Amino acid sequence: ILNVEQSPQSLHVQEGDSTNFTCSFPSSNFYALHWYRWETAKSPEALFVMTLNGDEKKKGRISATLNTKEGYSYLYIKGSQPEDSATYLCASSGSSNTGKLIFGQGTTLQVKP
Amino acid sequence: DAGVIQSPRHEVTEMGQEVTLRCKPISGHDYLFWYRQTMMRGLELLIYFNNNVPIDDSGMPEDRFSAKMPNASFSTLKIQPSEPRDSAVYFCASSFDRGKQYFGPGTRLTVT
Numbered sequence: 771i772l773n774v775e776q777s778p779q780s781l782h783v784q785e786g787d788s789t790n791f792t793c794s795f796p797s798s799n800f801y802a803l804h805w806y807r808w809e810t811a812k813s814p815e816a817l818f819v820m821t822l823n824g825d826e827k828k829k830g831r832i833s834a835t836l837n838t839k840e841g842y843s844y845l846y847i848k849g850s851q852p853e854d855s856a857t858y859l860c861a862s863s864g865s866s867n868t869g870k871l872i873f874g875q876g877t878t879l880q881v882k883p
Numbered sequence: 884d885a886g887v888i889q890s891p892r893h894e895v896t897e898m899g900q901e902v903t904l905r906c907k908p909i910s911g912h913d914y915l916f917w918y919r920q921t922m923m924r925g926l927e928l929l930i931y932f933n934n935n936v937p938i939d940d941s942g943m944p945e946d947r948f949s950a951k952m953p954n955a956s957f958s959t960l961k962i963q964p965s966e967p968r969d970s971a972v973y974f975c976a977s978s979f980d981r982g983k984q985y986f987g988p989g990t991r992l993t994v995t
Contacts, residue, residue: 804983813974814926816983862900869981870912870939873926 776874790846791877793860797841801867806859850881888988901904901963908977966995
């Protein structure tokens with residue numbers, strides 16, 4: 771069974787604050803870790819796909835790191851803006867990498883102006 | 884590319900009726916996924932296809948649900964008969980070679 775856990779469940783920050791949240795997954799059953807951004811009333815949008823231990827990806831003010839040995843990934847947002855308000859989902863594929871992803875429950879970020 | 888296309892965007896139907904949701908994946912993508920979003924369970928995978936062949940349908944809740952992919956550019960998810968507990972947003976997504984998944988806009992289904 772592949773369980774993907776995200777924390778915190780929700781987060782409220784002020785505009786300009788930097789923030790980060792966690793995704794944990796079974797390190798013994800891993801091939802790739804995906805991060806998605808999901809705005810209300812829209813569909814999930816892929817941010818990053820990471821496979822290598824120590825990998826770090828960046829897209830504008832958002833970055834992510836990966837530790838496959840201990841089974842976690844961090845997503846960082848520097849200088850949060852109201853438009854960053856969304857649910858951030860991580861998903862892991864098992865070691866068989868069949869294409870199937872198991873999604874976490876998400877972290878919902880609210881950035882107040 | 885127009886992205887993943889789903890239709891209808893909204894569907895309201897009465898309990899017992901047949902519902903068919905449609906999806907057109909991004910051209911060239913070889914994986915297609917059907918997800919359901921509910922408040923209780925979040926985003927759950929129902930079934931996925933690789934090169935039009937169903938690979939894993941373990942997420943399909945009951946025999947009332949069926950999915951087909953007759954060709955690389957079209958898939959359907961059918962619910963017959965529909966029940967109120969099927970009310971949810973249904974997403975279709977596609978990917979190339981197990982990479983990033985590109986989601987369609989979703990179909991919001993309401994069964995009364």
